[in-house]
Each structure stands twice: as structure tokens, then as C-alpha cells.
Amino acid sequence: MTVWTWLALAGAVLVAVVVTAEARRRAASGAPGRRFFRHPTAAPGVFVLAFFVTIALAAPLVAPYPYYLQIDVVHLADQAPSAQFLLGTDPYSRDVWSRLVYGARISLGVGTVAMLVAVTLGAVVGGVAGYFRRWADTVLMRVVDVGLAIPRIFVLLVVVALWDRVSLPVLVLLIGVTGWFGTSRLVRAEVLSLREREFVGAARALGAGSVRVIFRHVLPNAAAPIIVSAALGIGNVMLLEAGLSFLGLGVPSPKASWGNMIYDSWHKITVSPWASLFPGLAISLVVMALNAMGDALRDALDPRKEGA
């Protein structure tokens, strides 16, 4: 069991190293790719993300125990990290490393899907508002004003207060639906300038309808800010999910998310600090990797605003 755990861990590190090297090799052929990797934190960011994605995808292979298994509640609760339990066990006698591995699935999954929902909504709303202007713009941007005025966590608290248990898909949808306001403003600003360009006039002269012009011509040209806000958005969503789960209002146990792992164990933080510290460290590392990649992406995709 233990040998296999170490082998799997080494395998995941190896995969991440290979992915990073391969990404770097492919990126070297284009100017944006070279600018991306010129950022000193870009390559470590790719590595960290690749590592966690690998263990998330290969969770059943990497995790030595099932995430829900309470190994021995009497004798093996709150065990310190050891050869048998890589990161120790939590107050309910579950293997922290196994839960961290399965938690990567939920935390990264929630972050990615909720971000996709938010960015899609933001791009469509921003595209429509910026392209049609007039009343569509006015109405949509007032909605955005209201959306930005309520801090997101309070909306989620109100909604969570209404239902007894929020299921995972609903939670993801809620986080996505409350997170598109900023993106839509960004996209709208970009579209406002793009719509005056000649290629838009040319497309219209060829008889393209508004929907086609927005989705085939305008939005693809606004891809840079959308991609950057998506990269930074995943990190924010992961922090939000962690926060809600930490309050006991997000992903319900025994499912493992990095947030609810902390919720489950912080009342015994003096006895088994590892059970609370490692999940938080995982969140911090992944969000940091995403932020670093977001910074590098911004410079890579928009050389005009190259940061120092």
C-alpha cells in the first residue's frame, strides 16, 4: 500500500514535469507563448496546476484509501503524518491525503465549471450590450450595477438560507450565475471599440445577421480579456467555494472538497493541525498558480500592457 502511494505520487510529479516541458516546447514556436513563459512564475504555475489536475483525474489510482473511509475511529483518528498516512488522518479517522486527492476533483471541477458558466454569461451579455447599445445596453448594465453592488457571498448566503441542502450542481450553477458581472463589463468595453472596426462593417455588408456578427466576428476578437478574466476567475471561484464549504454551507460531507475538509477538522486544529493545514495549502498553491498564469497570460496576449 505505502510503496504504491509513493510510486503514484512520483508518477503524478513526473506527469506534471512532462506536461510543463511539453507546453514550454510548443509555446516556443509563437511570440505569445514565448512571452508567457518569459514570466518567471509561469512555468511553476503550469507545473503546480498540472500536478493537481493529474491527481484529480487519476484519483482512484493515487489515493490509497476511499475518501469516505473512516479507517478506525477509535485508534486511528487524528494520526500525525507518517509512512502509512502521508498527510495524517482527520478527526473522523479518514486519510487526509486521499481526501485531498478526491477533493482536487471537486474543488477544481467546481472552479472550472462555475467559471465557464460565469464567463459564458459575461461574454454574451457584454457582447449584446456593447453591440446593440441603446436600451439593451442600458438595461443590461443597470443589472450589472445591481449585481456588483451585492457582495457575492451575501447573495449565496441568502440563497443557501432558503434551501436545506444545496446539491453540488445547484451550487456550481449559483456560483456561476452570480459571477459574470465583472466579465460582462470588460467584454462590453472591448466590443464597443470592436464594433466600429471595418471587419464588422464588412461582415454586415456581406449580409451576416447580428447573432453571427457578435459570435463569429466580434467576440473572438475580444478573446484576450475573456481568457485572462477566466484564468483569474477560477481562482476566485475556488476561494468562494472553499469559503462556503468552510461555513458548512457548500459541498456536504462525506464528499471531499478542500473547503469542507477544513470545516470538518478545524474544531480540533490543536490536536490534528495537518487535517486543516494541508487542504488550505493546496487551495493557496492552486490559486497562486492560477493567478501567476493569469498575469503571464495578460502579458502574453496583450503586449501593449506588458507588466514589469
Added chain:
Amino acid sequence: MTAWLVRRLAASIAIVVAVVTLTFFLIHLAHGTPCVLPEGRPVPPEVCQRLIIQQGYDKPLLVQYAKYVGGLLHGEFGLSFWQRRPVIDALRDAMPNTLVLAGAALLLDFTLGLALGVYQAARARHFGDIALGNAALFVNSMPTFWLGLVLLLVFAQGLHWFPVGGTHDVVLCARLDSLRCLGDRLWHLALPAATLGLVGAAATARYQRAAMLDVLAQDFVRTARAKGVRERRVLLVHALRNALLPFITLFGLAFPFLLTGAVLVETVFDWPGMGWLSVTAIGYRDYPVVTAVAVVASVLVVVGNLVADVLYVVADPRIRVPGE
């Protein structure tokens, strides 16, 4: 300027009205009733019926809405199901705690962020800048509540330098004179404020560094250096004064950040503020309290944005008031 201000104010009020309407209908779609006891047990049906009639939950929705809005104008948020007292009283107890926490955090956020940003800009691309930049990125990526837990574990549980939670020592403060009690309160404030402030400072430092670098590249800085002004003076007087404008934006952005952070940090440190109130109220299905906190938080955000916008126009003569 006045016309712009009036329009800006009207827009802010419209946003608040929209927030109130939205939260009211959201809650009432779920048919919240005042039938919960503090222990969460169901209330006997006849008592429940009386409470519903007494508090007007049997009236048509629009009548309830009108009553709710009318109450808000008088500073009434209805009755808390759980605390069995007006919501406004619960808010009145919780709000000062959050404002103290947020104020202290903001102070640390801005002073530390400013100092770090200026230092990093002065040492740009040297070891100190890169090390601090990565540290700031890491702190900025931490979940606030987790940083709180780490500080709690190290400085309260481990070293016993600070208390583990609460706003003050109830027993001691009753016996101490007010000055010593104030000291005790500050001692309790240290860790929660440091948690929020550090995460904020990490973001502020990143902004401030970029703003300083922008300014340092401008001609008047080169002129100042050419005149033989000492580097310290160039940095702290010539450049810094011009790099302070982003602070106004940061001030506007700080409200959502501080309020969101407060929800989590107050839970970690058992700090009875608005976030703590809201989270506890959810356990009792106490919709009036949860809604009221959301509304108050939105009002604070809207006011923060308004103040930031006005400060911008006042502080930077280059900005023309739109429509003038």
C-alpha cells in the same frame, strides 16, 4: 458638478432599491415563516398561526412588500425569528464590531500595502522586490479564513500571545477601568484584523508597485533626479504623491473585500459582527436577519463606490465630470 452628483446619487439609490426588491422577493418565494424556536424545533401549529398573523405573513405579497419598504425607510428590518427581537437591534449590536474589524484591517491594508509597494518599486527587479512580490502573490491567493486559522494556531494556541476569539474578556472588562478594557479589546482585535489586513495589503502592494513604476517612468521624475534631488525625496515626495490616485479606486474596492472577508474571519475568531450574525442566522432559517445583512452590506458597497467616485473628481483635476 452638482447635476452630476445628483444623478450619481439617484443611481445609487436606484441600485439599493433594486437590491431590496430582489432580496425581498427571493426570500418570499421560499415562503419563509417565523415558526422556528431558538433550538430549531418546530413551533406548535396554533402558536405558528398566531405569529404568522401577528407579523403579517398572511397578507398578499405586494402588501408585505410595501410594508417592508415602508419599514426600511424608518430603519425597521422586521422581526428576527430566532432572536425574538427587532432585526435592527441585532444589527445594532453586530455592526460596530464589523466596522471596528474592517476599519482596523483597512488601516493595516493601506499602510502596509503602501510601504511594501513603494519599497518594491524602488527596488524593482531586485531580490527584495521579487521575493516580496511572490510572497504577496501567495498571501493574496490564500483563503482568508485559512490564514486566520494559521495565525490562530501559531499565535493564540501555540504561543499564547493573543486570545483565541471574541471581542473582549467579559469577566475582566467588567472589573477593569475603561482604559485597560480598551487595551483588552485591542488585544482581541489584533489577530482578526491582521488576517484581513494582510490579505488586503498583499493586493494593495501589487497595485501600489505598478502605480509607482508608472509614475517613476515619467519625465518630471527624471527632471527631479537631474536637478539633484535626493532619491529618497524623489520617491517619497515627487513620485508617491502622484502614485496615490489608485488608492481611491482601492478604497472603493475595499468594501466588498472587507465585508466578504468579515463573514469568514468573524466565524474563525468568534467575532460577533455582521458576518457572524448572518452565518448564525442561517442555522435558524432566520430570513429577516440574513436579508437585512445582505441589504446593509450592499448599501455599504454602494456608498463606498459613491465616495470613491466623488473623491476621484475632487482629487484629480484632470478628470472631467461626465456631461459637463
